[in-house]
Amino acid sequence: MGQAPSAVEDVGEEAPPPPPSNGPSPPPAASSMEDLIAEAMSTTDNDAEESLEAKAQRALECPCVADLRKGPCGIQFSEALVCFIKSTAEEKGSDCVNPFIALQNCIKANPNAFSKDILDAEDTEEEEVQEYKIVPPSWSKESIPKN
Amino acid sequence: MMAASDQVCVDLPILLSSFVDAFVDFSVSGLFFPTNPFPNPNLSAAAAATRIPAPSRLVAIGDLHGDLPKSLQALSLAGLVDPFSARWTGRDAVAVQVGDVLDRGGDELRLLYLLHRLKLDAARAGGALLTLHGNHEIMNACGHFRYATPAGLDEFKRWGFWYRSGLAMKRLCADLDSPRDPFKGVPKSFPGIKEEFWEGIRARIAALRPNGPIAARFLAGNQTVLVIGESVFVHGGLLQKHVDHGLEKINEEVREWITGLNGGQAPAYLRGREGVVWLRNFSDGSDCDCSHLEEVLAMIPGARRMVMGHTIQEQGINEVCGARAIRIDVGLSRGCSNGLPEVLEISDGVKLRILTSNPVYYERLKQDKRPWRPVAEEELEGLGILVPETRPQEVEAKA
Numbered sequence: 001m002g003q004a005p006s007a008v009e010d011v012g013e014e015a016p017p018p019p020p021s022n023g024p025s026p027p028p029a030a031s032s033m034e035d036l037i038a039e040a041m042s043t044t045d046n047d048a049e050e051s052l053e054a055k056a057q058r059a060l061e062c063p064c065v066a067d068l069r070k071g072p073c074g075i076q077f078s079e080a081l082v083c084f085i086k087s088t089a090e091e092k093g094s095d096c097v098n099p100f101i102a103l104q105n106c107i108k109a110n111p112n113a114f115s116k117d118i119l120d121a122e123d124t125e126e127e128e129v130q131e132y133k134i135v136p137p138s139w140s141k142e143s144i145p146k147n
Numbered sequence: 148m149m150a151a152s153d154q155v156c157v158d159l160p161i162l163l164s165s166f167v168d169a170f171v172d173f174s175v176s177g178l179f180f181p182t183n184p185f186p187n188p189n190l191s192a193a194a195a196a197t198r199i200p201a202p203s204r205l206v207a208i209g210d211l212h213g214d215l216p217k218s219l220q221a222l223s224l225a226g227l228v229d230p231f232s233a234r235w236t237g238r239d240a241v242a243v244q245v246g247d248v249l250d251r252g253g254d255e256l257r258l259l260y261l262l263h264r265l266k267l268d269a270a271r272a273g274g275a276l277l278t279l280h281g282n283h284e285i286m287n288a289c290g291h292f293r294y295a296t297p298a299g300l301d302e303f304k305r306w307g308f309w310y311r312s313g314l315a316m317k318r319l320c321a322d323l324d325s326p327r328d329p330f331k332g333v334p335k336s337f338p339g340i341k342e343e344f345w346e347g348i349r350a351r352i353a354a355l356r357p358n359g360p361i362a363a364r365f366l367a368g369n370q371t372v373l374v375i376g377e378s379v380f381v382h383g384g385l386l387q388k389h390v391d392h393g394l395e396k397i398n399e400e401v402r403e404w405i406t407g408l409n410g411g412q413a414p415a416y417l418r419g420r421e422g423v424v425w426l427r428n429f430s431d432g433s434d435c436d437c438s439h440l441e442e443v444l445a446m447i448p449g450a451r452r453m454v455m456g457h458t459i460q461e462q463g464i465n466e467v468c469g470a471r472a473i474r475i476d477v478g479l480s481r482g483c484s485n486g487l488p489e490v491l492e493i494s495d496g497v498k499l500r501i502l503t504s505n506p507v508y509y510e511r512l513k514q515d516k517r518p519w520r521p522v523a524e525e526e527l528e529g530l531g532i533l534v535p536e537t538r539p540q541e542v543e544a545k546a
Contacts, residue, residue: 033158055155062156064163064320077316084166091179093169100173107312114315132334134290134352139297140344 033085056085073106073113160322171313175306176260181267197395201376201496202274204240208490209456209464210281211244212480213252213299215261221479221488222265224502227276233261235268235276242269243373245456245475246281246382246424249355251482253298256306259365266368280369280401281382281456282424285417287355288362288405292348296482300347307350310360329353329360358407371401371423376496377451379444384426384455386439389416390446397423429472430458437468444471454491464489464501466522473499473522492519 033055060069060078068077080103083096093100107113165182173179206225211218222228227237248262249255262278269276283294292300307330317326330353337345354361372394373380389397397416403409416423429435444450452471459478463486466473475491478484489503500519508520 033155033162058152058155059159059162061152062159064156064159064322067319067321068163068316080170081163081166084169085162089179090181092165092182093173094179097173100170103170104174111308111312114312114319116315116318132290132332132352134337134348135293136337136340136344136348137292137295137300140300140340140348142339142341 052086052088056082059085067116068114071113072110073103076103076106079103160320163320164317164323167313167316171309172260174309174312176257178260178264180264197370197372197398198374199241199376201378201493202239202241203495204237205375205378205493205496206237206240206242206490206502207378207380207454207475207493208242208244209476209479210247210459210483211258212247212250212283212482213255213258213296214480214482215252215254215257217479217481217485217488218254218258218261220504221490224488224504225490225492226502228265233265235265235272235274237269237272237274239273240269241274241375242276243375243380243454244276244278245380245454246279246369247283247456247476248278248281249287250283250294250299251296252480253296253302255299256302256361259361263365277373278369279373279380279382280366280371280405280417280424282422284366284369285413285424287351288357288366289413290352290356292351295351300344300351303350303354304347306354306361307346310350310354357405357410362405363407367402367406369401369405370398371417372397374447374450376493377449378493379447379450379453381453381455382424383422383457384429384453385423385443386421386426386428387443387446389423390443392416394447424457427458429453429467430455430460430474430476433467435467435472437471440468440471459484459486463487463503463505464491464522470499470523491522 059065060082065077065081068074068081076099080096080099083099084093087093087095089095169179169182206227208221208225211221219228219230219233222242223230225237225242227235227240227242229236244262248258262276266276266278286293287295311330314326314328317323330349333349333352335345335349336342337348340348353359355366356362371381372385372389374394379385397414400409400414401417404411404413419425429440440453444453452473454473454475456474456476458474459476460474461478461484463477464473464475473491475489477489478486479488487504489501489505492500492502494500499522501522502519504518505520508518
């Protein structure tokens with residue numbers, strides 16, 4: 001099965017955007033996450049585990065996840081993310097079912113746990129509603145009151 | 148200041164995005180996917196091609212209509228999937244599912260996710276799982292939810308909840324570009340529809356409209372027509388005018404529409420009684436226009452038969468017009484007629500068999516690995532197998 005160019009834009013799986021360049025350029029001896037993982041794989045198992053664990057812990061200090069770690073589900077988020085970062089399964093995260101379920105349960109109990117600014121989101125949606133014609137299933141329709 | 152930390156933080160947004168995607172996928176479907184699938188089934192030559200040479204083993208499966216357990220039964224009967232692990236066991240076989248995954252059942256998203264993972268599994272094993280558009284995929288992309296079930300609406304409502312949680316999580320990382328909100332522009336209220344269903348309707352619209360997240364990820368890879376060796380696969384059927392328009396062109400135009408690239412209505416040949424996903428000319432009973440079918444097949448180089456779903460066949464998979472028309476929709480879903488699973492198998496491009504779970508044919512188990520029966524009526528009678536008037540009812544087993 002060879003690869004062929006495709007006209008399809010597969011939205012869910014498009015290549016991730018390059019990291020934004022902000023501030024000083026990365027130092028030359030820097031190890032990217034992939035390099036770290038590759039390096040981890042090539043050392044002994046114990047070293048690898050320690051390496052990944054350390055990197056995962058360092059990731060929690062990054063600005064990107066600062067807000068995510070706050071709020072009612074911050075702990076569950078952190079544990080799930082650390083597990084995911086450390087996961088070397090081919091289907092990454094498939095060994096993280098328990099922390100994922102813990103995070104799920106927390107979000108279900110706190111639906112607005114990660115909402116940034118609820119009011120802002122609501123305003124935008126009110127303004128831009130399109131004319132949308134759908135055919136609903138008959139069982140979902142309001143019964144017409146008989147007068 | 149630790150240099151390595153800087154790099155970890157520079158790389159983290161992408162990793163966070165993958166984490167959120169994995170979390171949302173798991174919450175919706177219970178499944179995990181490789182982060183760098185090889186090869187991406189939507190980009191493989193097989194997925195993009197209209198014509199493919201006949202593989203040594205080809206299996207065709209009819210309409211699934213939102214019933215995951217029955218679908219797993221059919222896939223397992225076909226020797227393609229392990230029913231417990233739900234992983235591909237078909238090795239380098241090619242499977243074609245002829246459309247109508249959506250509607251009539253509550254497992255629509257779980258089915259779409261599962262089929263997607265099976266496509267990845269199959270491609271890795273040197274085989275392929277190919278799916279076609281049915282009329283129900285087209286209807287749903289157009290906002291026609293007439294045949295959705297309460298359980299189906301509920302599944303989409305849950306998808307909406309998790310997908311938006313994922314969006315919220317990504318938005319909290321300042322270093323990530325703001326993800327596109329597929330709910331933008333979708334109404335929040337629907338006069339005339341009970342309020343308890345508004346969230347589900349909203350989510351279904353956002354997910355399935357052209358270039359919606361579910362349409363783009365799972366439906367965009369569908370073909371509308373496939374020619375594999377001598378067999379033409381299409382959900383409803385093809386008329387001369389469709390072949391005149393061009394089969395490759397049909398596939399391309401439908402793909403452009405469902406990925407939101409043409410910004411307009413679904414192509415005309417998808418709509419109406421003569422639409423390629425609506426036609427019943429060659430699948431309704433025994434009185435079919437065989438000469439017209441012959442003419443259509445003659446226009447497609449090498450084509451000897453048309454394999455179609457769409458019309459429930461009460462007696463199971465069967466053929467008319469000298470096996471030029473093979474009808475494979477057995478009404479499998481409990482939302483249809485809860486039909487006994489049967490699939491069509493084509494070996495080496497020429498040998499046709501029906502793999503069946505119908506106990507009348509279990510005699511065969513003594514000789515072969517899989518219970519099967521011939522396609523042609525005459526062969527059936529020649530084997531001394533009495534074709535029952537109606538099939539035995541599927542027994543509802545409580546797991």
